[in-house]
Amino acid sequence: MSTLPIRYELIKTCKQTGARLGIVHTPHGSFETPVFMPVGTLATVKTMSPEDLKEMGAGIILSNTYHLWLRPGNEIVKEAGGLHKFMNWDRAILTDSGGFQVFSLSDMRTIEEEGVHFRNHLNGDKLFLSPEKAMQIQNDLGSDIMMAFDECPPYPAEYDYMKKSVERTSRWAERCLKAHKRPNEQGLFGIIQGGEYEELRKQSAKDLVSLDFPGYAVGGLSVGEPKDVMNRVLEFTTPLMPAHKPRYLMGVGSPDSLIDGAIRGIDMFDCVLPTRIARNGTLMTSEGRLVVKNAKYARDFGPLDEHCDCYTCRNYSRAYIRHLIKCDETFGLRLTSYHNLYFLVNLMKNVRQAIREDRLGDFRDEFFEKYGFNKP
Numbered sequence: 029m030s031t032l033p034i035r036y037e038l039i040k041t042c043k044q045t046g047a048r049l050g051i052v053h054t055p056h057g058s059f060e061t062p063v064f065m066p067v068g069t070l071a072t073v074k075t076m077s078p079e080d081l082k083e084m085g086a087g088i089i090l091s092n093t094y095h096l097w098l099r100p101g102n103e104i105v106k107e108a109g110g111l112h113k114f115m116n117w118d119r120a121i122l123t124d125s126g127g128f129q130v131f132s133l134s135d136m137r138t139i140e141e142e143g144v145h146f147r148n149h150l151n152g153d154k155l156f157l158s159p160e161k162a163m164q165i166q167n168d169l170g171s172d173i174m175m176a177f178d179e180c181p182p183y184p185a186e187y188d189y190m191k192k193s194v195e196r197t198s199r200w201a202e203r204c205l206k207a208h209k210r211p212n213e214q215g216l217f218g219i220i221q222g223g224e225y226e227e228l229r230k231q232s233a234k235d236l237v238s239l240d241f242p243g244y245a246v247g248g249l250s251v252g253e254p255k256d257v258m259n260r261v262l263e264f265t266t267p268l269m270p271a272h273k274p275r276y277l278m279g280v281g282s283p284d285s286l287i288d289g290a291i292r293g294i295d296m297f298d299c300v301l302p303t304r305i306a307r308n309g310t311l312m313t314s315e316g317r318l319v320v321k322n323a324k325y326a327r328d329f330g331p332l333d334e335h336c337d338c339y340t341c342r343n344y345s346r347a348y349i350r351h352l353i354k355c356d357e358t359f360g361l362r363l364t365s366y367h368n369l370y371f372l373v374n375l376m377k378n379v380r381q382a383i384r385e386d387r388l389g390d391f392r393d394e395f396f397e398k399y400g401f402n403k404p
């Protein structure tokens with residue numbers, strides 16, 4: 029019996045909140061959970077080198093089927109020996125299946141049983157993506173964790189639309205499994221949909237769990253719904269997911285949502301937020317968000333965050349970073365991106381420590397107080 033490519037090891041459960049401390053083992057190394065995964069859409073986590081990412085402790089990064097299919101093309105990445113070789117990253121890689129990106133990047137799309145017809149967001153060409161095509165691309169990329177091809181419906185969505193969408197996503201998941209060429213080298217995660225409807229989340233989970241994927245994601249969230257809706261959906265969805273497999277909440281990356289997701293049993297998170305807001309000079313700090321272009325930092329020679337020990341905070345001042353960002357100096361983007369990624373990667377390290385000490389609830393209250401989140 030060959031070893032399965034993805035294995036989840038549950039280390040302990042927080043006595044105060046039920047959050048889990050675990051390890052995910054992959055063909056390209058293991059990483060502890062709960063974990064925040066930096067996003068590298070175009071085969072690079074923008075402005076970060078692999079050495080930067082290793083230095084900050086990243087054990088897994090994300091990339092994307094849709095983007096790499098269009099540029100440079102999955103064939104070129106395959107000829108390079110796969111994405112790990114192409115981008116010189118020897119740790120774990122997870123690729124999203126492209127479904128979400130089609131909906132968020134492209135207009136003029138039609139969804140059919142066979143797949144999705146849409147236009148290339150770069151040049152308007154007609155394109156078609158199906159479960160089989162998405163699996164072929166991820167196979168060429170050689171990612172350690174692939175995502176099933178799914179539909180992420182808009183929020184809000186009518187119950188009837190959502191029911192039809194969930195049933196099609198389940199049929200697509202089965203087609204992905206059938207099209208899976210290397211089940212012993214690449215793990216394939218199913219994505220649970222169903223919006224805010226408990227009955228549909230149950231149906232989606234039941235369909236996908238019966239297909240025995242090595243891991244599962246909660247999709248269809250972080251699409252504009254209020255935070256309390258996300259938390260409620262997680263409360264009735266994570267218990268439906270196998271406890272001995274990884275649970276991945278897609279597209280979630282604000283500090284409060286990471287902590288609240290971990291408390292509700294989520295192990296893996298990703299979001300473009302930290303790198304995206306870094307590029308316009310918005311920083312996450314232990315006292316809340318800081319907009320470094322603000323004139324009040326012109327003569328502030330302290331670090332972005334005095335409680336942060338990252339490369340940026342140990343070596344550069346708010347005044348200097350404000351100057352670089354205002355002058356569009358690319359070094360400024362590196363410094364702000366590094367800090368924001370480090371902030372979330374380090375936050376999850378502190379979450380894991382709080383779980384070890386059975387005090388994640390206290391940690392949440394302290395963090396929310398300092399950061400300025402309300403504490404419902």
Ligand SMILES: Nc1nc2c(CCNCC3CCCC3)c3[nH]c(NCCc4ccccc4)nc3cc2c(=O)[nH]1
Nearest residue numbers: 067069090091092124128180247248249250278279301
């Ligand atoms: N397959 C699939 N992917 C989803 C994603 C993409 C996750 N990141 C992929 C990376 C791989 C490469 C690109 C990203 C989501 N992202 C979000 N919210 C992001 C919201 C957000 C957007 C921008 C800034 C801040 C927040 N909800 C998501 C739901 C789904 C889903 O159901 N199915």
Ligand SMILES: [Zn+2]
Nearest residue numbers: 336338341367
């Ligand atoms: Zn810092």
